[in-house]
Amino acid sequence: MPKLAYLGPQGTFCEAALRILAPDAEGVPCANVGAALDVARRGEAGGAVVPLENSVEGAITQTLDELAWGQPLLITGELLLPVEFYLLARPGTEMRHIKRVITHPAAHTQCRGFVERELPGAVVVASSSTAAAAQEVASPGSPYDAAISPAIAGEYYGLVQVAAGIGDRSDTVTRFVKVGPPGELPEPTGADRTSLVAYLRDDHPGALLEMLSEFAVRGVNLTRIESRPTGDGIGRYFFHFDCEGHIADARVGEAISGLHRLSDDVRFLGSYPRADQVATQIKPGTSDGDFSEAASWLSRIREGRA
Numbered sequence: 001m002p003k004l005a006y007l008g009p010q011g012t013f014c015e016a017a018l019r020i021l022a023p024d025a026e027g028v029p030c031a032n033v034g035a036a037l038d039v040a041r042r043g044e045a046g047g048a049v050v051p052l053e054n055s056v057e058g059a060i061t062q063t064l065d066e067l068a069w070g071q072p073l074l075i076t077g078e079l080l081l082p083v084e085f086y087l088l089a090r091p092g093t094e095m096r097h098i099k100r101v102i103t104h105p106a107a108h109t110q111c112r113g114f115v116e117r118e119l120p121g122a123v124v125v126a127s128s129s130t131a132a133a134a135q136e137v138a139s140p141g142s143p144y145d146a147a148i149s150p151a152i153a154g155e156y157y158g159l160v161q162v163a164a165g166i167g168d169r170s171d172t173v174t175r176f177v178k179v180g181p182p183g184e185l186p187e188p189t190g191a192d193r194t195s196l197v198a199y200l201r202d203d204h205p206g207a208l209l210e211m212l213s214e215f216a217v218r219g220v221n222l223t224r225i226e227s228r229p230t231g232d233g234i235g236r237y238f239f240h241f242d243c244e245g246h247i248a249d250a251r252v253g254e255a256i257s258g259l260h261r262l263s264d265d266v267r268f269l270g271s272y273p274r275a276d277q278v279a280t281q282i283k284p285g286t287s288d289g290d291f292s293e294a295a296s297w298l299s300r301i302r303e304g305r306a
């Protein structure tokens with residue numbers, strides 16, 4: 001059975017994502033996203049499933065940074081998981097007893113309205129994951145009264161639901177990705193996404209615009225852009241891009257090689273089928289056929305055959 005590392009312990013949203021992305025895999029729970037990716041890098045598992053972005057909270061910056069630095073990993077699949085939060089406590093606990101809550105910071109952000117409204121004055125402490133929070137509340141002598149976690153974590157750790165559906169929005173989704181060692185890319189499907197990271201060569205006016213132009217002039221639609229600090233001082237940033245299409249598509253390949261010419265470094269993170277299966281819209285003049293016809297036309301001119 002293939003092994004996949006994930007943000008543990010059992011009962012996280014990440015585990016739920018893994019069960020859908022790779023139903024036959026044996027999950028290897030890890031203490032944090034970095035540890036899960038390192039297990040994949042060391043080959044102790046065939047890969048990992050990690051959160052990448054959330055529809056309310058935005059980018060999961062730890063994942064972005066882990067994928068940008070260190071030994072390269074390749075994204076081979078993605079999943080959009082609806083996330084629903086529950087207030088879980090030891091049996092017998094009532095809402096009025098709850099003064100100390102523990103959860104993952106991303107979960108706290110998504111339930112901030114509920115906490116302020118229903119638990120005014122409660123202290124919310126950060127845990128490494130939503131299931132780690134439930135496990136902590138269930139442990140003997142825990143200083144915490146309740147955890148904000150998925151329902152399944154309550155079942156794993158013997159907690160009861162004090163409140164259900166406590167997220168500030170009912171339609172929140174988290175995007176998870178499956179990563180593995182660099183190797184063969186998933187086949188293009190016509191509804192693909194490509195992820196990459198680009199490091200600026202030098203800081204100058206219009207540097208980001210130049211990068212964006214590589215996509216724009218070839219009709220490549222971006223689905224996410226994020227700037228992250230390099231750590232080398234204030235004002236030093238690198239960029240994460242997600243775009244529609246597959247690196248095997250001429251327009252995407254050419255945009256990425258254009259970016260490579262302009263950048264200190266480009267790290268390709270993968271081309272993989274989109275979870276929402278939305279087919280890439282191809283602007284007139286940017287299909288593979290248009291690119292190869294233009295290349296043949298140029299060759300004919302160069303060879304004096306026009």
Ligand SMILES: O=C(O)C(=O)C[C@]1(C(=O)O)C=C[C@@H](O)C=C1
Nearest residue numbers: 012013014051104106129130174
């Ligand atoms: O703690 C978990 O259950 C996770 O899978 C992590 C995570 C996240 O990093 O955003 C995933 C989905 C929710 O947004 C809250 C937490």
